[in-house]
Amino acid sequence: MNFDWSAEDAAFRAELKGFLDAELPADFDAFTLDPHDQKAFSKAFGAKLADKGWLVPAWPRAYGGLDQSPWQQLILSEEMVAHGEPRTAQYMCVNWVGPALILAGSDEQKAYHLDRIRRGDVTWCQGFSEPDAGSDLASLRTRAVRDGDDYVINGEKIWTSYADVADFCFLLARTDSDAPRHQGISIFLVPTDAPGLTITEIPSIFSEGAFNQCVFENVRVPASWRLGPENAGWPIIRQLLVNERIGVARFRRAGQTLDRLAQMAVEQDLIDDPLVTDALAKAQAACDAARVLIYRVVDEKAKGSAPDLNAYVYRVATTRAERAVYDACMAVEGAGGLIKGSFGALQFGHALATGIATGTTEMQLNLIARDVVGTARN
Ligand SMILES: Cc1cc2nc3c(=O)[nH]c(=O)nc-3n(C[C@H](O)[C@H](O)[C@H](O)COP(=O)(O)OP(=O)(O)OC[C@H]3O[C@@H](n4cnc5c(N)ncnc54)[C@H](O)[C@@H]3O)c2cc1C
Incomplete structure (x- = not known):
């Protein structure tokens, strides 16, 4: 058995390392920056990575990626973390929001969102946890009720990292309260400036601005902003959470x-x-x-x-x-x-x-x- 990296993988690591060494201060650590500074930094740095194709290299070429192998994705993750994770908030959209859109998005959603993520222009947050739905996520109660061509969303999300600096929220909401718990959940792609959405910081022992509460009061979103079929959000989440678990x-x-x-x-x-x-x-x-x-x-x-x-x-x-x-x-x-x-x-x-x-x-x-x-x- 040969446990060495292939010549191609070793060359990729060396090139990436050389770039990061040259572009970042030796002791850079994005997690010591406050979320607003993280966002500004990751936007500027994301553009440089995007120029090299290294912001979303794992994505298929058809969506602006490099079709990179899982091993090279790991090398990318190792070197980014070793250099203070300069992608900061963007690790989320490149690791699993984009792949979820590629997996389940409509042509319109892909056309609107993927290029923005690929260029590093946008930041996303994850609206999953609620006061009574953390470990038991399927008990979430935020509701999205169909009203003509729209959904009307009401509920509360907590511990939402980066919500105060994000452009969009990847939101889980219940669309059928009578269905078995895992079968009544849908995903919505909600702009964080949507009327009726209030975002407030939750103080914590983590860094300043680490967490937010997001309250949805009659937030109206077009049905075309739902990702995937109605009530079928859970299988999509299951797949993408693997990316989240191993992403950093x-x-x-x-x-x-x-x-x-x-x-x-x-x-x-x-x-x-x-x-x-x-x-x-x-x-x-x-x-x-x-x-x-x-x-x-x-x-x-x-x-x-x-x-x-x-x-x-x-x-x-x-x-x-x-x-x-x-x-x-x-x-x-x-x-x-x-x-x-x-x-x-x-x-x-x-x-x-x-x-x-x-x-x-x-x-x-x-x-x-x-x-x-x-x-x-x-
Ligand atoms: C740094 C950080 C960032 C986060 N970012 C986000 C984010 O961006 N978006 C988001 O939606 N959420 C986010 N979260 C929230 C996170 O997903 C939840 O805190 C987590 O899922 C646990 O849920 P909870 O806090 O409600 O705790 P609970 O589910 O109430 O759990 C409390 C305790 O009980 C234990 N427990 C619960 N059920 C069981 C069981 N069945 N068996 C054994 N033990 C059990 C748990 O292990 C835990 O120790 C973040 C959390 C942290 C710490």
Whole structure:
């Protein structure tokens, strides 16, 4: 077996790395910028990536992509994360909003939205979670009621990242309250300046402006803004959530933090402390495990199968890696790891977010228990 990257993949990584090294400051980290600055930055940087074809390289050529292989998509994700994820808010539209439009959009929707996303001109947010619908997303109650050629939307979404800077919201709403829960949900592509939509920041322990509440009061949208058939949004969401789960190579950022911590431990003569070496080694093993597990998902994609279950396994592994790196931060920094701006404080935020966003770790474990362990026992 040959575990090396192909010459073509290695050349792509080298070219990409060279470009990012030249274009970005060495310590750039988009997640330390506030959402408004992130948007301005990602718009400017997105245009440069678009010029190279690297904003949506995974998309088919017919939609302005490069038909890139799943392995090259992973390389892109690894290098972007290693360079502070300069696409910031746009990782969402390029990773799964665009693919959802390609999968289920009408010709009119594709013509309107895909080119804007491809050029990096727009930002999207994800209107899924509600006060009583997070882990149990199918219990969502935001309603869209058909009224002639329009739908009228009422309800509340919470934890919506980037809603205050986004141009569009990828919204889930119930269109049939009598149907079984998963069969009455539709997707709507809603401009965030639609009359009746109020967006308010929710303060949090994450960065400033990280979350928003979106209240829909009689928001009227044309039926042509519904993505896919009425009441059939759930299968589309299921497919695209796999892209979301594996879209950001978080283990790579965690691994970089670990390298810096190890360096700090050497400089501070802590590297012979067994508690420090133990924490560093466990974190390194956890990052390596996450990397190998995403490679399994990518391999499945490259061979043409849908990587549903292994994406959950990877997601749990990447959360464990983030948490193990946090433990290593505390072993090296001690109480200093509680101070704002320290490795520990930053890593705490990353580890917490990874274990909740895109479905909590407990929910991922439930799905693994049901679909992997359960299937194996039957
Ligand atoms: C950084 C970040 C960004 C986010 N961005 C967005 C966004 O842009 N758009 C959006 O729509 N949402 C977003 N979310 C929300 C996220 O999807 C939800 O927080 C998540 O799905 C959990 O839902 P909840 O908060 O309602 O918690 P709950 O579902 O209420 O869960 C609370 C606790 O109970 C546990 N639990 C619940 N049910 C079970 C069960 N059946 N078995 C075992 N344990 C269970 C959970 O694991 C959790 O620990 C974001 C969250 C974070 C942290």
